[in-house]
Every structure is written in C-alpha cells, then in structure tokens.
Amino acid sequence: MRLRQVLVALSAASTVVLVTSVAPASAGDVYQPVTSFGYYCDPEGYIDIAVSPQNDKSYDLHIGDEEFTDVGDGTQTGGPFADGLVLVQLFDVDQSVVFELDILVACDEPGVDVKVVCDDEGMGHLLVNIADLEQFDYDVYVDGTQWGAESITDTDLYYLDLGEYPEGSHTVSVDWLDDETEDFFFEETVTVDCNDDDSGSGAGIPTVGSDTAPLMVVGGLLMVVGAGLLVGRRLRTA
Numbered sequence: 001m002r003l004r005q006v007l008v009a010l011s012a013a014s015t016v017v018l019v020t021s022v023a024p025a026s027a028g029d030v031y032q033p034v035t036s037f038g039y040y041c042d043p044e045g046y047i048d049i050a051v052s053p054q055n056d057k058s059y060d061l062h063i064g065d066e067e068f069t070d071v072g073d074g075t076q077t078g079g080p081f082a083d084g085l086v087l088v089q090l091f092d093v094d095q096s097v098v099f100e101l102d103i104l105v106a107c108d109e110p111g112v113d114v115k116v117v118c119d120d121e122g123m124g125h126l127l128v129n130i131a132d133l134e135q136f137d138y139d140v141y142v143d144g145t146q147w148g149a150e151s152i153t154d155t156d157l158y159y160l161d162l163g164e165y166p167e168g169s170h171t172v173s174v175d176w177l178d179d180e181t182e183d184f185f186f187e188e189t190v191t192v193d194c195n196d197d198d199s200g201s202g203a204g205i206p207t208v209g210s211d212t213a214p215l216m217v218v219g220g221l222l223m224v225v226g227a228g229l230l231v232g233r234r235l236r237t238a
Contacts, residue, residue: 033059034090034099038157039081041133045105046079047086059098060091081105085113103157106131110138112186114172115159116193124192127159128172138185141173151177167192 036050047063051071061068063078064086071090078086083106090099104111110132117125130138132154140147140162147162162172169191176185 032099033057037088037101037103039079039086039103039105041107042080043107044080045083045086045107046077047081047088047103047105048075048077049088049090050075051090057092059093060095062087062089062091064088083108083111104129104131106133110136110154110176110185112174112188113159114188114190116190118194122194123164124167124194126162126165126170126172126190126192128155128162128174129157129159130154130174131157137177139175139177141171141175141184143170144173165192167195 031054033051033053034049035052037048039045039047049061049063051059051061052073053059053071056072058070058072061071061076063076064081066078068076068078085102085104088099088101088103089097092098102113104113110130112131113129115127115129117127119125126142128140130140130152135153137151137153139151140160142162142165152160169189171187171189173184174186179185
C-alpha cells in the first residue's frame with residue numbers, strides 16, 4: 001500500500017499554496033480542525049482526513065459523494081476513488097464550511113490539475129498540482145517556455161505557484177520525463193480573467209470549479225498557507 005499524507009505544521013515557503021475558500025490554521029483566532037489529509041492506493045484511491053475538534057465539537061464531513069456525520073476526534077477514510085480531483089468539505093453544526101479542498105488522486109498514472117487564481121491586488125497567477133506516488137521528474141511549460149531552471153517532482157498535494165501572468169489565455173504543458181513518448185503528458189489552456197471593478201476586495205473572485213479559483217490572501221500576498229503552512233510527508237508501507 002502506498003500513502004501520501006500532508007500534516008498541518010508551522011513552516012515558511014514562497015511558492016507553495018493551498019487553494020481553498022476557507023482559512024487554514026493560523027497563529028491567530030482561526031482554529032483548523034483538520035490536522036492532516038492524504039490518500040493511498042490499494043490499488044484504487046482512498047482518502048484519509050484526520051480531524052481534531054476543539055471543545056468537543058463534532059462536524060459533518062463530505063469526501064466526494066460520501067458523507068460522515070457527527071465526526072469527532074480521529075481519522076475518516078473515503079473511497080475507493082478513481083484518479084482525479086475529489087472534493088473534501090467539513091461542516092460545523094451550523095452547516096458552514098470550515099474546511100474545503102480538492103485532493104488530486106493519482107494511482108494509475110500521474111495526475112495534473114491547473115488553476116488560475118486572483119490575488120487581492122487583482123493579479124492572476126497560474127497554479128499547477130502534479131500528483132504521483134513515485135517521485136517522477138517533470139518539466140513544466142507555460143506558453144512554450146519552461147518554468148524554472150530545473151525539473152521538478154510531484155507537488156506533494158499542494159498547488160505550485162508558477163507566477164503572475166497577464167489577462168488572456170495561457171497554455172500549461174507538463175512533460176513526464178519518465179514517459180517514453182515525445183508528446184507532452186498533459187496540456188491545458190486556461191484563461192486569466194482578474195479584471196474586475198471589485199478586485200482587491202475579493203468580491204470579484206469566482207467560486208471553486210471555474211477556471212479561476214479563489215485563493216486565500218494574507219498581507220496582500222498569495223497564501224503560503226499563512227502561519228499554518230501545510231508540510232508534506234511521504235510514507236510507504238509494504
């Protein structure tokens with residue numbers, strides 16, 4: 001069985017972001033009940049969500065189409081899931097979403113997802129999520145130009161910020177270096193559309209599921225998940 005897990009911990013980084021419409025754990029007054037999340041392959045995908053409630057609270061948890069009610073302290077597992085994005089949502093007693101995240105499951109072959117986000121200054125950023133359990137090597141291209149000076153491995157369930165890009169269409173391509181074909185393993189054209197009279201206030205940011213997804217913002221910068229950055233840990237068991 002192969003497992004990929006992400007723990008919530010304090011750290012710092014500059015290019016890794018968590019795409020979510022709900023604030024993550026922080027050093028302030030926002031409590032994050034999800035302490036870790038990840039998936040494993042056996043051989044299909046199963047998603048683990050670890051919850052640690054505050055003050056004996058309970059939550060409702062949705063993992064894809066599966067619903068878990070009155071969730072307390074412990075880990076819930078959903079699945080099996082085919083390769084692709086699986087939406088995870090945690091609801092409090094008022095049915096307000098306190099945690100929401102797309103987890104990219106990749107058991108049969110590496111998976112790729114691309115999002116466009118608008119920061120609170122109205123600037124568009126391209127993000128890429130590459131998932132596998134073997135640490136293959138990849139080259140990432142934006143509009144035919146390679147991103148970064150070196151190849152990268154998977155992004156540990158995070159979205160990698162490729163930087164700011166102007167309004168309009170952009171093509172993100174991923175070359176799987178361990179693949180024997182000469183074609184790109186993945187290629188998608190997305191649209192940056194952050195020009196809105198309300199950009200900067202967050203009012204013009206679309207919801208998750210469109211080409212342009214919301215990104216939590218701290219101090220005018222793209223979130224590197226604030227004070228509570230998510231730190232990845234890769235585990236393998238026989």
